[in-house]
Amino acid sequence: MKRRALLAPAAALLATRGLAGCATPAVAPAGTGDLGVVIQRARGALAIVNTSSRTLLAEVPGLGDLSHASVVFSRDGANAFVFGRDGALTRVNLLAQRIEARVQQAGNSIGGAICADGTLVAAQNYAPGGIKVFDARTLALVADIPAYQMAASHEPERRAAPSSGGATPEGAGAEGAGGRPRSRVVGLVDLPGRRFAYALFDADAICIADLSDPARPQVTRFDGIGRQPYDALLTPDGRHYIAGLFGEDGLALIDLWQAEPKARRILAGYGRGEQPLPVYKMPHLRGWAVAGRHAYLPAIGRHEVLVVDTQSWQEVGRIAVAGQPVFVIARPDARQVWVNFALPDYHRVQVIDTLEQRVVRTLEPGRAVLHMEFTPRAEAVWLSARDDHRVLVLDTQSFATLASLPVDSPSGIFFTARAARMGF
Amino acid sequence: MKRRALLAPAAALLATRGLAGCATPAVAPAGTGDLGVVIQRARGALAIVNTSSRTLLAEVPGLGDLSHASVVFSRDGANAFVFGRDGALTRVNLLAQRIEARVQQAGNSIGGAICADGTLVAAQNYAPGGIKVFDARTLALVADIPAYQMAASHEPERRAAPSSGGATPEGAGAEGAGGRPRSRVVGLVDLPGRRFAYALFDADAICIADLSDPARPQVTRFDGIGRQPYDALLTPDGRHYIAGLFGEDGLALIDLWQAEPKARRILAGYGRGEQPLPVYKMPHLRGWAVAGRHAYLPAIGRHEVLVVDTQSWQEVGRIAVAGQPVFVIARPDARQVWVNFALPDYHRVQVIDTLEQRVVRTLEPGRAVLHMEFTPRAEAVWLSARDDHRVLVLDTQSFATLASLPVDSPSGIFFTARAARMGF
Numbered sequence: 001m002k003r004r005a006l007l008a009p010a011a012a013l014l015a016t017r018g019l020a021g022c023a024t025p026a027v028a029p030a031g032t033g034d035l036g037v038v039i040q041r042a043r044g045a046l047a048i049v050n051t052s053s054r055t056l057l058a059e060v061p062g063l064g065d066l067s068h069a070s071v072v073f074s075r076d077g078a079n080a081f082v083f084g085r086d087g088a089l090t091r092v093n094l095l096a097q098r099i100e101a102r103v104q105q106a107g108n109s110i111g112g113a114i115c116a117d118g119t120l121v122a123a124q125n126y127a128p129g130g131i132k133v134f135d136a137r138t139l140a141l142v143a144d145i146p147a148y149q150m151a152a153s154h155e156p157e158r159r160a161a162p163s164s165g166g167a168t169p170e171g172a173g174a175e176g177a178g179g180r181p182r183s184r185v186v187g188l189v190d191l192p193g194r195r196f197a198y199a200l201f202d203a204d205a206i207c208i209a210d211l212s213d214p215a216r217p218q219v220t221r222f223d224g225i226g227r228q229p230y231d232a233l234l235t236p237d238g239r240h241y242i243a244g245l246f247g248e249d250g251l252a253l254i255d256l257w258q259a260e261p262k263a264r265r266i267l268a269g270y271g272r273g274e275q276p277l278p279v280y281k282m283p284h285l286r287g288w289a290v291a292g293r294h295a296y297l298p299a300i301g302r303h304e305v306l307v308v309d310t311q312s313w314q315e316v317g318r319i320a321v322a323g324q325p326v327f328v329i330a331r332p333d334a335r336q337v338w339v340n341f342a343l344p345d346y347h348r349v350q351v352i353d354t355l356e357q358r359v360v361r362t363l364e365p366g367r368a369v370l371h372m373e374f375t376p377r378a379e380a381v382w383l384s385a386r387d388d389h390r391v392l393v394l395d396t397q398s399f400a401t402l403a404s405l406p407v408d409s410p411s412g413i414f415f416t417a418r419a420a421r422m423g424f
Numbered sequence: 425m426k427r428r429a430l431l432a433p434a435a436a437l438l439a440t441r442g443l444a445g446c447a448t449p450a451v452a453p454a455g456t457g458d459l460g461v462v463i464q465r466a467r468g469a470l471a472i473v474n475t476s477s478r479t480l481l482a483e484v485p486g487l488g489d490l491s492h493a494s495v496v497f498s499r500d501g502a503n504a505f506v507f508g509r510d511g512a513l514t515r516v517n518l519l520a521q522r523i524e525a526r527v528q529q530a531g532n533s534i535g536g537a538i539c540a541d542g543t544l545v546a547a548q549n550y551a552p553g554g555i556k557v558f559d560a561r562t563l564a565l566v567a568d569i570p571a572y573q574m575a576a577s578h579e580p581e582r583r584a585a586p587s588s589g590g591a592t593p594e595g596a597g598a599e600g601a602g603g604r605p606r607s608r609v610v611g612l613v614d615l616p617g618r619r620f621a622y623a624l625f626d627a628d629a630i631c632i633a634d635l636s637d638p639a640r641p642q643v644t645r646f647d648g649i650g651r652q653p654y655d656a657l658l659t660p661d662g663r664h665y666i667a668g669l670f671g672e673d674g675l676a677l678i679d680l681w682q683a684e685p686k687a688r689r690i691l692a693g694y695g696r697g698e699q700p701l702p703v704y705k706m707p708h709l710r711g712w713a714v715a716g717r718h719a720y721l722p723a724i725g726r727h728e729v730l731v732v733d734t735q736s737w738q739e740v741g742r743i744a745v746a747g748q749p750v751f752v753i754a755r756p757d758a759r760q761v762w763v764n765f766a767l768p769d770y771h772r773v774q775v776i777d778t779l780e781q782r783v784v785r786t787l788e789p790g791r792a793v794l795h796m797e798f799t800p801r802a803e804a805v806w807l808s809a810r811d812d813h814r815v816l817v818l819d820t821q822s823f824a825t826l827a828s829l830p831v832d833s834p835s836g837i838f839f840t841a842r843a844a845r846m847g848f
Contacts, residue, residue, distance in 0.1 A: 029519035031502030032455030033843050034542075052499045052542055075476045077501070078455030095453035116801035118458070118476055192757060192802060193821050237716055238757040238802075257759060257779050292661055293717060293735070311717070333616060333662040333846060335681060355681050376844035377540035378616060378662075397617050419457050420800035420841045422757060 032077035035094050036373065036415035038384065038391055040408050041066045046082065047391075047407050048094050051375050051382070051415060054393050054403035058097040064088045069412060070111040072424070074136060075118035077416035081136070083112040089123050091139060094416070101139040105132050113190040116422070120211055122188060122196050129182030131198060133211060142214045148180040149203045151223050187232025187243055187285070189423045191256065199229035199243045199252075206232075206243060206254060206263060225252035225263040233285040234423030235295075235310065244285050244300075245271060253313060266313040272300050280342035283326050287423035291330035291354050296337045298325035305339060305352065317357060322348045327371065330354075331396055333378040340369045340383075349383065351399075361399055365392050370410070376417035384410035456501035459518050460797065460839035462808065462815055464832050465490045470506065471815075471831050472518050475799050475806070475839060478817050478827035482521040488512045493836060494535040496848070498560060499542035501840035505560070507536040513547050515563060518840070525563040529556050537614040540846070544635055546612060546620045553606030555622060557635060566638045572604040573627045575647050611656025611667055611709070613847045615680065623653035623667045623676075630656075630667060630678060630687060649676035649687040657709040658847030659719075659734065668709050668724075669695060677737060690737040696724050704766035707750050711847035715754035715778050720761045722749035729763060731781065741781055746772045751795065754778075755820055757802040764793045764807075773807065775823075785823060789816050794834070800841035808834035 035057075038047040045061040063069075065086035072081050079100070082090045087106035092099055106125035114121050120142060122133045130146035183202035191197050194211045206225050210218040227247025234241050243252045249271030254263050272279065283298035290296075294316070295308040305328050307317035323345025330337050337352040346368050351361040366385025373382050380402060383392045391410050393403040418424040459481075462471040469485040487493075489510035496505050503524070506514045511530035516523055530549035538545050544566060546557045554570035607626035615621050618635045630649050634642040651671025658665050667676045673695030678687050696703060707722035714720075718740070719732040729752055731741035747769025754761050761776040770792050775785040790809025797806045804826060807816045815834050817827040842848040 028517045028524055029502060031498070031500035031519065031840070032457055033497075033501030033840060034499040073457075074455070075458040076455035077457030078453060093452045095455065100452055116799070116803040190801075192759075237759070239759070335616075335661070335663070375540070377614075377846055379540040416455070416457060417844045420844055422801055 032094060032416055034416075035077065036382070036413060037071055037080050037082075037092070037094070038382075038407050038410045039066050039069050039071070039412040039414075041069070041411050042409040045408075046080065046092060047410070048097060049382075049391070049405070051380070054380075054405070056405050056407070060092050060097060060099060062099055063090055063092075066411075068110060071412065071414040071418075072112060072114040072121065073414075073416045073419040074114070075419055077419050079136075080414070080416075081112065081114060081121050083109055083123055085109065087123075087125065087127075089121070089134065089139060091136075103134070103139045103141075105134070105141075110184075110186065111188060113188050113196055114419075115190050115194045115196070115211070116192060117194065118419075120194060120214065122190075122209075124185040124188035124198055126184040127182075129184045129200070129202070131185055131188060131196065131209065133196075133209075133214065133217070143209075143211060143217045145209055145217055145219060147183045147185050147198075147200045147203065147207065149183045149200075150180050151203070151205065151221055152180075186230055189232065189234040189241065189287075191234070191241075192238055192422070197232070197234065197241045197254075197256075199225075199232050201228055201230060201246075204228065204247075206241065206252065208256075222254065222261075222263040226250060226265060230282060231285045233289055234287050235290050236287045236422065238422045240310070242266075242285070244283075246282070249273065267297075267306070267308065267315055269315065270297065270300070270306060280324055281326050283324075283328070287421070288327075288329040291334035291337055294354070296328045296330065296352070296354075298328045298339070305337070307357065319352055319358060321350050321352075321359060322362060329372055329374070331378045331381070332374050332376055335378075336360075336396060338372050338374075338381060340372060346370070363394075363399060365394065365401075366390055371412050373413035373415055375415065376420075382413050382415075384413055386410055456518060456840055458840075459501065460806070460837060461495055461504050461506075461516070461518070462806075462831050462834045463490050463493050463495070463836040463838075465493070465835050466833040469832075470504065470516060471834070472521060473806075473815070473829070475804070478804075478829070480829050480831070484516050484521060484523060486523055487514055487516075490835075492534060495836065495838040495842075496536060496538040496545065497838070497840045497843040498538070499843055501843050503560075504838070504840075505536065505538060505545050507533055507547055509533065511547075511549065511551075513545070513558065513563060515560075527558070527563045527565075529558070529565075534608075534610065535612060537612050537620055538843075539614050539618045539620070539635070540616060541618065542843075544618060544638065546614075546633075548609040548612035548622055550608040551606075553608045553624070553626070555609055555612060555620065555633065557620075557633075557638065557641070567633075567635060567641045569633055569641055569643060571607045571609050571622075571624045571627065571631065573607045573624075574604050575627070575629065575645055576604075610654055613656065613658040613665065613711075615658070615665075616662055616846070621656070621658065621665045621678075621680075623649075623656050625652055625654060625670075628652065628671075630665065630676065632680075646678065646685075646687040650674060650689060654706060655709045657713055658711050659714050660711045660846065662846045664734070666690075666709070668707075670706070673697065691721075691730070691732065691739055693739065694721065694724070694730060704748055705750050707748075707752070711845070712751075712753040715758035715761055718778070720752045720754065720776065720778075722752045722763070724748075729761070729776065743776055743782060745774050745776075745783060746786060753796055753798070755802045755805070756798050756800055759802070760784075760820060762796055762798075762805060764796060770794070787818075787823060789818065789825075790814055795836045797837035797839055799839065800844075806837050806839075808837055810834055 034052040048057040087109040091101040108126040112123040133143040183200035188198040226245040229243035230246040232243040279301040323341030353360040367387035458476040472481040511533040515525040532550040536547040557567040607624035612622040650669040653667035654670040656667040703725040747765030777784040791811035
């Protein structure tokens with residue numbers, strides 16, 4: 001990144017904030033609703049961006065291994081919580097443009113979530129497998145909830161046999177209790193009411209941790225949900241938690257609104273199939289897949305996007321696309337779905353019109369398009385073109401390029417508006 | 425309002441922002457994602473609130489006649505645009521806690537909107553009837569678009585007969601052209617792409633103003649949509665614009681996603697009926713009526729909430745409630761719908777469970793409950809109890825009172841998260 005391009009807006013912002021000196025700021029203080037961050041993996045840094053002026057504001061280095069990093073935001077939008085692959089959890093203040101807290105919380109981590117009231121941040125860990133929950137203000141550890149490969153068999157409260165997909169309370173206490181081996185955790189999302197849902201890759205299970213009383217987390221476990229859940233999504237209404245399965249076809253769904261939630265299998269045809277195709281990159285699942293009454297899911301290994309009815313959870317269509325889809329993301333107004341691709345097609349991006357249910361535009365915005373993020377009211381989309389070292393801002397109506405910002409090897413893009421959405 | 429209760433948090437905020445003095449702030453600067461305002465009509469003032477700490481931060485006076493006032497927010501969340509009944513448009517900076525710009529733009533006004541990219545703010549006016557569009561930064565007038573009772577008849581581009589509900593380009597130029605009388609404007613909402621939709625009470629029409637080029641607004645008018653549209657809503661996806669009709673039963677709907685949008689009538693049974701009941705307060709319509717696949721509409725004059733399928737736009741149920749509903753607002757996750765009432769039942773609030781389609785809780789939180797606003801991730805709801813001079817914060821899961829704040833005659837409550845939503 002060119003330092004000059006970066007420093008001018010950063011200085012302007014500091015002046016705006018009134019942090020640069022003693023004088024009453026001449027310019028009105030600005031808010032955080034239009035800020036965001038771009039992951040710069042190779043530099044272990046974040047670029048802070050403004051989506052109104054479409055500018056780079058600052059770079060914050062010192063974040064360690066940011067491969068597969070993800071970010072959530074504080075309720076006020078001023079703080080980004082960065083989950084690094086190396087197990088570090090870092091809080092970056094976007095206004096001060098600096099790291100304000102950092103803990104090395106695990107050896108290998110793959111994302112996290114923040115609860116609705118903003119008090120608790122949870123990290124999902126591969127090693128040691130489990131989730132850890134932190135005070136969002138101090139990053140002090142609040143709860144350490146290990147995930148085991150085998151469900152505890154001694155709890156008297158067990159409500160359903162593991163094989164039925166029913167719920168079981170899970171011992172959340174002593175680490176390594178009973179010598180059970182740990183499971184990697186994936187698909188962590190926030191649920192209403194200081195709860196988190198997540199899936200256990202090595203245990204074929206889904207767990208819900210309730211931290212209403214943070215000192216006594218209550219974990220409910222659903223076993224036998226299907227082999228090797230590898231990622232999950234929460235529908236935007238917080239009702240359905242859906243885990244993709246790596247070890248077999250289909251997905252596992254829990255309707256969280258039911259009094260006695262149960263896991264069930266949907267979309268038996270979804271997956272790699274009986275004769276697995278080479279999969280260049282496992283697609284990601286998140287709540288952005290839902291556009292109106294349909295979910296748009298990346299087919300695994302196939303050049304297709306599946307259209308799923310969210311009432312019946314049946315497949316109702318397939319749309320041919322230009323490669324193996326990685327991110328299939330609904331524009332926030334649900335009128336379009338944008339798709340990027342795995343190697344060798346990741347110079348392309350396609351736009352599906354949800355009314356016509358077909359691809360209406362194929363774009364080639366740059367080399368190695370790794371991620372896309374929409375502005376909250378859908379007028380623009382930001383794209384990372386890693387090998388061009390550019391972040392591009394496109395008008396979602398005209399497809400015109402509104403800005404092209406120099407960023408060193410950009411990958412994930414995250415805007416503060418995520419703070420107002422569940423399951424992000 | 426007690427000044428003491430107010431001043432302590434305000435001072436803390438000023439310190440936080442680094443505006444109170446020269447020193448580098450000891451506390452990290454805070455964002456605007458968790459701010460909001462409460463209208464204090466009797467004082468002509470706004471109370472600024474924080475939804476994380478559930479506290480009052482400051483009072484901003486000098487806003488004039490705030491009866492029926494409404495508020496939209498800048499993209500960054502730092503600025504509230506306040507539309508006063510007296511035709512004033514005021515921009516209040518929530519961080520500086522002061523008025524920064526104010527124009528007396530009409531004689532009688534009833535609300536406004538801000539476009540998705542945040543550059544334009546529009547006010548809908550009763551007198552003189554029409555909309556005015558302002559630069560969001562300076563409040564300089566960008567476009568003055570009068571609304572006439574009769575459609576211009578000379579435009580050669582007319583695409584459909586007015587009686588069919590088809591669209592007609594409307595002359596947006598000279599004020600009073602042809603001596604046509606003006607129409608009051610209602611139901612103004614932002615549409616994607618620097619467009620605004622609104623309805624003409626005195627012209628039985630809906631207009632869409634496209635300000636892609638602010639110097640040359642293009643207005644498309646749909647005539648013959650039904651008698652006396654009095655308010656309107658945009659569905660959260662920006663697809664359907666729906667106007668309620670005061671002069672007859674039914675609503676007018678336009679599917680904005682169609683290549684050639686047309687107005688059509690839906691819900692012939694919605695309204696006051698053939699033998700009109702006394703209506704103590706006309707209910708408000710906004711996008712908050714939509715919860716998942718259903719819209720929940722306040723019946724007019726009846727103690728009922730109508731449930732409408734948003735695919736077919738047919739009524740699919742009615743739910744008996746404790747009075748004449750005024751606001752029927754879906755919790756952002758769509759699990760609940762909260763209802764308040766007109767006189768004499770406005771000490772009650774009811775909660776509808778959308779899964780069970782029935783009232784699950786009747787609350788009596790205070791006297792004269794005029795408005796409700798949910799936090800964006802649905803964990804809490806803020807209520808104005810005007811005659812108790814209290815704003816109450818309730819947990820939406822347990823219904824426990826989380827906070828009770830002293831506010832002088834509070835009415836409308838508006839949180840900055842609205843900046844990220846269409847049609848708000």
